[in-house]
Amino acid sequence: MKIKPIRGTHDLFGDEIKKFNKVVFEVKANARKFGFNELITPIFESSELFKKPLGEHSDVVLKEMYTFRDRNEDEITLRPEYTTPMIRAAISNGLLNNLPAKFFGTGQMFRRERPQKGRYRQFNQINFENFGSDDFFADIEIINVANTILNKILPNKKITLHLNTLGSRENLKNYKNILSKFFNDNKNFLSSESIDKINSNPLRILDSKNIEDKNIIEKSPKLIELISKSDLKLYEEIKNSLIDLNISIYEDLNLVRGLDYYCHTVFEFKTDEIGSQDTLIGGGRYNGLIKTIGGKDIPGVGWAGGIERIMLLMKNIKPEEKDIHLAIQEPTLKKHALKIYDILIKNNFNVYWNYKYNLKKSLSIASEKNAEYIVIIGEKENMNNNFSVKNLSTGEQKILDLNNIIDYLK
Ligand code: AMP
Numbered sequence: 001m002k003i004k005p006i007r008g009t010h011d012l013f014g015d016e017i018k019k020f021n022k023v024v025f026e027v028k029a030n031a032r033k034f035g036f037n038e039l040i041t042p043i044f045e046s047s048e049l050f051k052k053p054l055g056e057h058s059d060v061v062l063k064e065m066y067t068f069r070d071r072n073e074d075e076i077t078l079r080p081e082y083t084t085p086m087i088r089a090a091i092s093n094g095l096l097n098n099l100p101a102k103f104f105g106t107g108q109m110f111r112r113e114r115p116q117k118g119r120y121r122q123f124n125q126i127n128f129e130n131f132g133s134d135d136f137f138a139d140i141e142i143i144n145v146a147n148t149i150l151n152k153i154l155p156n157k158k159i160t161l162h163l164n165t166l167g168s169r170e171n172l173k174n175y176k177n178i179l180s181k182f183f184n185d186n187k188n189f190l191s192s193e194s195i196d197k198i199n200s201n202p203l204r205i206l207d208s209k210n211i212e213d214k215n216i217i218e219k220s221p222k223l224i225e226l227i228s229k230s231d232l233k234l235y236e237e238i239k240n241s242l243i244d245l246n247i248s249i250y251e252d253l254n255l256v257r258g259l260d261y262y263c264h265t266v267f268e269f270k271t272d273e274i275g276s277q278d279t280l281i282g283g284g285r286y287n288g289l290i291k292t293i294g295g296k297d298i299p300g301v302g303w304a305g306g307i308e309r310i311m312l313l314m315k316n317i318k319p320e321e322k323d324i325h326l327a328i329q330e331p332t333l334k335k336h337a338l339k340i341y342d343i344l345i346k347n348n349f350n351v352y353w354n355y356k357y358n359l360k361k362s363l364s365i366a367s368e369k370n371a372e373y374i375v376i377i378g379e380k381e382n383m384n385n386n387f388s389v390k391n392l393s394t395g396e397q398k399i400l401d402l403n404n405i406i407d408y409l410k
Contacts, residue, residue, distance in 0.1 A: 008113070008121025010308075018317040020124070023307050024106055026152050027126050031104045034145050036128055039095075039103040041085040043110075047077040053084050053292050055260030057200035064111040078110035081259070082127035083286065083302055084293060090131060091295040099132030099298065106307070118277030118309045128283075129302035131290060136234055139265045139285065140241045142301050146281045147247050149305075150269060154313050159280065161242075162252040162268045165235040167227035169263045169288055175223050176202055182220055189216040203256040209276070222253055231264065238265060257282060261289040265301065274312045281305035322372035323350040324409065327362035329378040336382040339402060340375055347406050366392060373409060 005011065012020050031038065047067050054061050066078040079085050086103055090096050095103075109125050128145050130138045143161065150159055166172050179202040187195060191210040198205070206217055227235075242249055257266045266284035283303025291297040324344060328337045337353075344351045354365050359376065366374045376388040386401040389408065400408055 006121070008115035008119075010120060010122075015316045016311065019311045019314045020307060022314070022317055023126070023153055023310055026149055027104065027106060030145060030149050030152065031128070034102070034141065034148075036102040036104040036130075036145070039086055039089055039105050040107060041079070041082070041089045041105065043108060044076045044078050045085055045088065047075040049084050049088055049293065050077055050080060053259075053261055053289055054081070055201070057197075058259055059204070060111060060259065064113055066110045066112060080109055080111045082107065082109065082125055082304055083129060083261075083289070086127060086129050086302075087131070087290050087293045087295060087300070091290075091293065096131060096290075096295060096298065100138060101131045102129070103131070104128045116277065117275050118306070118312055120308060124307040126281075126305040126307060127302065129300060131300045132298045133301075134287070134299045136238050136241075138301050139238050140245070142283065142303060143242060143247065143267055144245055146269060146283070146303055146305065147245075150280065150310070153310060157271060157273070157313050159269050159271050160250050161247060162255050162270055163239070163242075163249045164223075164252050164255040164266050165227060165231065165238075166223065166256065166263050166266055166284075167231045171226055171228070171231070172223075172263055175221075175226055178221050178226075179203065179205070183216075186216050186219075189213075204258065206254045206256055217254065223256075224253055235265070257284055261286040261292075263287055267303070269305075271313060274309065277309065279306075280309050280313075319370070321350065322370065323352045325352045325354065325362065325366040325369070325371045325374045327359050327366070327374050327376045328353075328357060329359055329376070331357055333377050333379070333382050336385075337377045340377065340387055340405065343402060343406065344375075344409075347410075349409065375405075 050065060051061055060080050065080050068076060070076050082105060086105065090101060090103065095101055104127060106124060106126050108122055110122050112121055113119055115121060128142055130142055147161065180199055183190060183198045183202055183205060191208065191212045193210065194205045194208050194213050205213065208217065239249060255266055255268060262284040264285040264287065268279045269281040270278050271280060272278060281303050285299065285301045287299035290300055326337060326341060328334065341351060341353065352369065352371065354362055356362050363374060371392055374390045374392060376390065381387050386399050387405060388397055388399055389405065390397040398408065
């Protein structure tokens with residue numbers, strides 16, 4: 001029986017797992033610097049946690065969630081995103097007493113999308129969330145954390161910060177009505193995919209990639225014209241502070257994000273080097289969301305980044321320090337071999353033991369695996385209580401005992 005992996009999933013090994021671990025390492029190191037604490041939540045939650053907060057008409061809820069009934073008939077969903085589970089966890093565990101409360105996490109998400117480069121059905125996200133602050137400094141900080149992590153992992157890549165403001169929730173509601181009316185009046189010029197969204201989710205039409213739609217989108221009413229003076233002033237302050245931090249901005253009036261919960265600041269970090277799935281990180285403010293999930297009426301701001309998408313831009317990571325292989329020539333020599341095995345591990349060397357009892361085979365495995373040294377344990381070495389050590393790059397071979405072998409290898 002040959003079982004295939006499920007479509008849209010992938011295994012991580014070799015160079016890929018090294019890149020993956022590098023991303024997670026930098027995320028954790030920078031989270032510490034910016035004062036964010038790790039919060040890991042379960043992979044599945046009650047479906048209701050996602051339906052209303054993400055929007056009954058959002059693509060994720062309508063088409064992409066992995067939802068099933070378990071043996072008790074409870075409806076369960078594999079998490080499609082991390083913000084709502086983080087909020088649920090912060091509420092369940094009483095973590096919202098000292099505000100602002102800053103959390104981050106990494107883990108698998110699940111969406112039944114059409115797989116392609118940079119888009120999978122199980123993928124890994126990084127999430128940073130700041131709960132409980134309306135201060136515009138929280139927006140700047142969260143964007144700065146994203147920018148710092150991307151710069152650290154991808155120092156020479158051109159990544160652009162797209163920024164927009166949606167204004168207040170009320171404002172956004174008005175705008176949706178105006179947009180629905182406009183697109184209804186211009187229905188004949190829209191793609192059928194966009195026509196389906198006119199009443200349920202007109203904002204999504206704005207980031208349609210369909211050429212047919214682009215013309216009419218250009219002529220559509222602009223959200224910025226509806227935003228209040230005080231909200232615009234706030235947006236100006238955010239932009240100016242980002243400039244002070246040397247973070248360049250591309251103002252993107254059509255940036256609205258896919259989920260229902262956003263308001264005010266929204267942003268995406270994009271690249272043009274990985275094809276159509278070009279958003280590495282996306283986020284924004286979600287005032288009102290924490291209350292919707294049953295918490296206090298406190299604001300929040302955060303982002304999610306795709307680890308696999310970031311990995312698409314990374315170079316291979318240099319090999320770590322090399323291994324020392326053991327070539328034990330007879331099973332009867334194990335006792336002598338254990339002495340060197342134990343002392344190498346205790347001195348932090350990477351040791352590889354192949355159980356082949358054949359010098360020729362051991363040497364060929366060591367060179368195939370690019371080992372640094374091979375320690376040969378034969379009858380002669382056992383009798384003299386020493387070891388032969390061969391440097392595989394120079395070919396030099398020495399006889400050493402337990403007292404001097406570690407110094408030599410170091
Ligand atoms: P979203 O919650 O859709 O804004 O996603 C946040 C980030 O997660 C995106 O910018 C991507 O980097 C990543 N992402 C979202 N969906 C997928 C997917 N299906 N496969 C891989 N990465 C994804």
